[in-house]
Amino acid sequence: MKDRFLFKAKRIDNGEWIIGFLTFHKTGKAFIKPIFGDARSSEEVDPSTICQCTGLKDKNGNLIWENDILFLKDEINGCKWKAVVEFGNPTGEYNWGWQLVQVTECEANKDILLWIETGTSYVDVKIIGNTIDNPELLEGGE
Template identity: 35%
Template sequence: MNKPKFRALNKKSNEWVYGVPIPNGLSKRVFMICLTLDVEIAYPLEQLHDFCVEVIPETIGQYTGLKDKNGVDIYEGDVLVYDAPKKYAHRRSMHEIAYADGRFFWKFLDLIFCQSNILYRDGYLVIGNIHENPELLSGVE
C-alpha cells in the first residue's frame, strides 16, 4: 500500500519539508510531521512535537505517485513541460499539476482543467512549481 506523501515550504526557512500535514481547526497555522511512517518504526507520542514544522498552508502538495523522465517525483503544484523532439516542437506545452475530485489532473497554464486524469507519458519534465516559480504561470520560461 502506498502511503500518502506531502511536501510544503517551511514557514521559517522557506525550504521544502516532507511528511504529513496536520491542520489546526482553531487557527490558520498548519504543521507538518516530518517522519517516515513505517510499520517497523514507532515514535513515542511525547516526542512527536520534535518532528513538527510549521509550513505555509498554500504550498502543501501531495505526491502523485509519478516521476518525470529524469526520475523526479511529481507533486501537486509542479509545472511540467512536454520535452518534445525537435520535429514535434509545435507540441511543446506546459501544465500545472492539480488535484480535484480525488484525482490529479493536468491543468493548462491558462487555468482550464484538462478533462482527463494524469497519464504517465515519457518526455515530461518538472521545470519548477507554482510556489517558487510563479513566472511559469504566465508561460515565461
C-alpha cells in the same frame, strides 16, 4: 508507504520545503511531520504552500507534486507544452484525482498525466518548477 500520501510545504520558520505527513492542529495551524528524523517532531508550514504528491515521477525520476509546472513533449506529434498539476479532474474524461491545466497551447490530451506511470503515453514529462517558487514560468512560450 506510498508516495501519493506525502505532502510538502514551506516551513514557517525558514521558508525551506519539507516533505512528510500533513496534520492540522485544533487552532487551524498546519504541520508536517518529516518522513525521516524524530517521530515526535513536526514543523509548522505555510498553508498556502501545501502540495500533495501524485505518486508519479517525471522522466528524471523526480516525484510530481500538486502545483508543479511540467514541460511535456509528445513524441508522436511533436507537440510541446507546459501545464500545471492540480488536484481534481473536472475537465478530464477520467476521474483519477489529478489533472493538467495547460499553460501553453497545444492539441494535447489533458488526461496524459494519468498515463505517465504506464509508460504508454509516448510523452516526455519534466518538472521545470512550481507555481509557488517560479510563477514566471506560467507565462506563455516554451
